[in-house]
Amino acid sequence: MTGLDVVFVLVGLLTAAGAVLTVTSKNLVHAALALAVTLAGIAGVFLVLHADFLALVQLVVYVGAVAVLFLFGLMLTRAPIGREALDSQNRGLALAVSGGLFVVLSTLIVLAFGDVRVDAMTGPGIDVIGIAIFAVWVLPFELLSMLLLAALIGAIVLARREDGESGEEAEVTRIEVGDPPINESDGPPAEVAGDGQAELPAGSGGGGQA
Amino acid sequence: MTVLAQADPNVVLIPDVAWSSFAPELAPTFMALVLLLVAITRGREQIVAAPAGLASVAGGVWLVTQGPVVPGAVAIALGVGLPAAVFAFPRRTSLVQAWGAGMALVGALVLTGWQYVTVLDVAGDGSGRIVPQEALAGALANDGIAFFTRITVYLTALIVIPLGYGYLQDRRINRAEVEPLLLLSVVGMVAIATANDLITIFVALEVFSLALYVLCGLARRDRRSQESSLKYFVMGAVASAILLYGMALLYVATGSVALGDIGTALTLVSTPRIVAVLGLVLVTVGIGFKIALVPFHLWTPDVYQGAPTNITAFMAAATKAAGFAVVLRLYLVAFPGLQSLWVPMLAVLAAITMLYGAYLALVQRDLKRMLAYSSITHAGYATIGVVSVSDAGLSATLWYLLTYAVGTLGAFGCILALERTRKGEVGLLELRGLGRTSPAIAGMLSLSLLSLAGLPPTAGFAGKLVVFQAGLEAGLTWLVVIGVLSSVVAAFFYLRLAGQMFLEEPDEGAPVPVQSTGLSAGIAVSATLVIFLGVQPQLFLQLADSAVALVP
Amino acid sequence: MLSEFLPVLLLFGLATAFAVGSIAVSSLVGPRVPNPTKLAAYESGNEPLADVKNTRFSVKFYMVAMLFLIFDIEAVFVYPWAVVFRELGWFGLGQMVAFIGVLGVAFIYEIGRGGLEWD
Secondary structure, three states: OOHHHHHHHHHHHHHHHHHHHHHHOOOHHHHHHHHHHHHHHHHHHHHHOOOHHHHHHHHHHHHHHHHHHHHHHHHHOOOOOOOOOOOOOOHHHHHHHHHHHHHHHHHHHHHHHOOOOOOOOOOOOHHHHHHHHHHHOHHHHHHHHHHHHHHHHHHHHHHOOOOOOOOOOOOOEOOOOOOOOOOOOOOOOOOOEEOOOOOOOHHHHHHHHO | OOOOOOOOOOOOOOOOOOHHHHHHHHHHHHHHHHHHHHHOOOOOOHHHHHHHHHHHHHHHHHHHHHOOHHHHHHHHHHHHHHHHHHHHOOOOHHHHHHHHHHHHHHHHHHHHHHHHHHHHOOOOOOOOOOOOEEEOOOOEEEOHHHHHHHHHHHHHHHHHHHHHHHHHHHOOOOOOOHHHHHHHHHHHHHHHHHEOEHHHHHHHHHHHHHHHHHHHOOOOOOHHHHHHHHHHHHHHHHHHHHHHHHHHHHHHHHOOOEHHHHHHHHHOOOOOHHHHHHHHHHHHHHHHHHHOOOOOOOOHHHHHHHOOHHHHHHHHHHHHHHHHHHHHHHHHHHOHHHHHHHHHHHHHHHHHHHHHHHHHHHOOOEHHHHHHHHHHHHHHHHHHHHHOOOHHHHHHHHHHHHHHHHHHHHHHHHHHHHHHHHOOOOEHHHHOOHHHHOHHHHHHHHHHHHHHHOOOOOHHHHHHHHHHHHHHHOOOHHHHHHHHHHHHHHHHHHHHHHHHHHHOOOOOOOOOOOOOHHHHHHHHHHHHHHHHHHHOOHHHHHHHHHHHOOOO | OHHHHHHHHHHHHHHHHHHHHHHHHHHHHOOOOOOHHHHOOOOOOOOOOOOOOOOOOOHHHHHHHHHHHHHHHHHHHHHHHHHHHHHHHHHHHHHHHHHHHHHHHHHHHHHHOOOOOOO
16 A cells, blocks of 8 residues: 555545535535535546646636636525525436446446556656647647637626616516617617517427427 | 657657648638727727738738738738728728628638638549548548538528628627627637547537527527527536547547547457447437437527527528538548447437427427427438438538528528517517518528428428438438428428418518618528529539548 | 655645644633624624625626636646747747737737726
8 A cells, every 4th residue: 555545545535525515515505615625636636646737727727716606606696505405306316327327437447447557657747748739739729719718708798787787687678669770879778678479488388399 | 649649848749730721710710809809999990900901911912922822812802801891881890890700701711712722622623522631730631521511601600690780780789799709609610620539529619609608698688598598508518518528438448539540449349349339329419419419409499599590590500510510520430430330329310300300390389499490300301411321421411501501591581580570589470471561581481491391493402302312322211211201291381381471361560571781681692592502503512522532 | 756746745734634623622622601792793893784695796706707717727728838838939839829819819808898897
């Protein structure tokens, strides 16, 4: 039992504990924080596997940004924070599916990698990764900049307050017969509340057909 | 190509960048960036347009002196055109953006043609096969699939821009970011059609999907638009996760992410088969979501109905083209070793899709929803071309996507005209008597619906004919029979719409649909293409036939 | 290489031990005399004003987090480039300039659209 194994066991226990807490805690914010612990534990696993750059990226991006976004999303959307029941009452089915998935995945992984010794892995250093990205994977790298650009535009378009909005929840509106046409140079006129013509609402229409 | 190429950091292989392989994408990319900067200038667009135009002209002149004339000419034209548009339409930012985006797409089409002439069509007389080109160390596969998808996607975007311009104004949709997002989506779609390894496919998929998620939700005060964007995003994220897991399993099984290497590895006996099959299934699920195969189609009706109609038109036509490009490339390059597995699987999915889509389209009352179900059905027809694993099947699918695109754009264009007048959802009731109040719109809508149904002499008929032919040649007679059955059912509801338009009396006080310049131009172009492709399909059919050589 | 992280592990262990230990010791050894003033929520001496359950968080926090994430990922990609930029030469520089250029356009757009305005 080398030191590496000891460290891996500890980190693995931490990750597993965090994962168990995520799915069993009754408070949604506790669950999000336990998820952050789990992701940090995975960064530790990356370190055990000699992938230091990946561990860094995991900590910086996942724990530092994604978990934070998770928490903001919880708070923004008035998600139930508290001891309400968060189950969908499908525990048996969920247990069966996730248990089956666990069995399949562990079998696959053990079959594929079961005889690789962790000590024998040297792991790619950050310099090899760098060369790989910029000499071989040029196209996905440049496409990634487009992806980040699209994400940024989306964040600004969808979250920005428009002129005339109060910041409260917007009513359902459509333009109505009799609305004056607008020119480009004018600002947007006041919105008219109310629905369009009476139609099958999308929800019941979808529920009826699908 | 393994994931990490070499272990020695002192010897770096700089890939030779074959600029001609992705030259058509550069035009929309740069224009998207410039239009984004124009969007914030609020009245003084020349601050951005003049330097950008100058840089583009300078680059174009340099290109012309260095060798390739056409790209240089395109760069000069764009560099002159954008400041000219700013000069011609002072302070009308969204019109400048629309013109800029249109010019960029025309430039991209010109560059695609140039690429075809200089790089792909080596025989030089248009009759030879397209010779595929590998670039960027095998990450880019510039072949017939890429060429056809480029044409379809650029053409679709080019038609959608004038279709939607007035509509976006009417609905007061946040207009400044529409064109850049549209161009970004176009770039992502073309990138996925040229991608030759799993990672590039995934990143390009995310690029165009993300742009579409945002575009769907742009009518911010309409709850259905928000619903559409949210549903598309959540389901798309889950599908992408499943796709990525399938790709990871494929990498585990074959040791490489390049499609060609996966193809050869899957034929070896030493590859663990169960892992590869699992990967194949998961990848099918993920991609099936994008092309809306049953049972991965549940997002399509709500998303198509809620999104702004010009975005729906773009999604219906272009996302299918990009999705099928990936399907073709994946299944014909990377998965031929598992053919005995995926051909029956996809064939059954196609059959279910065709029947289900046609049946459910019958009971819809809202036109956009009905067209959504019809697009699901058309995905089934196009899959017939995929499962008939042959050159004829490949060219049939590519051709079918083009004909489907022009028909869909025409139909959605007419719905746009109606929606702008009714200022609400367009259902079957609104079509009553349209033949009397506005024969032009009714005529064009009927033409597009006939094309979607597959009746001669429209483009849809030519498309279905070729696809069914390919299916028959491959021995999938049962699938073709189901396809014909589903076409009959679909034709029923398309003709019912046409009947409602021409044989019913209009309601009192029904307003005449809007006839604005851009809208009429867009619909007219679509209708013209429908007729042209239906009556004279030889040119594009020949192109499709020559498009069958794939990058190994 | 992994042994370089041993001090980090030690620091982690020490921090955990200190935190857990101080709480444990204080709960075991310290006197327990509850008092309503001591048990009230700490709000710098005042009563808590906002009803946390029903107030709506402003979206500006989300905007900050989202923008941070995007530029964070950009920074993460600069690290591997910075390690090997000499070997990559002019080509690598061009790539990185293109990447940062696109995100620079995004940045200018965001400034112009008021994404950095707090209100």
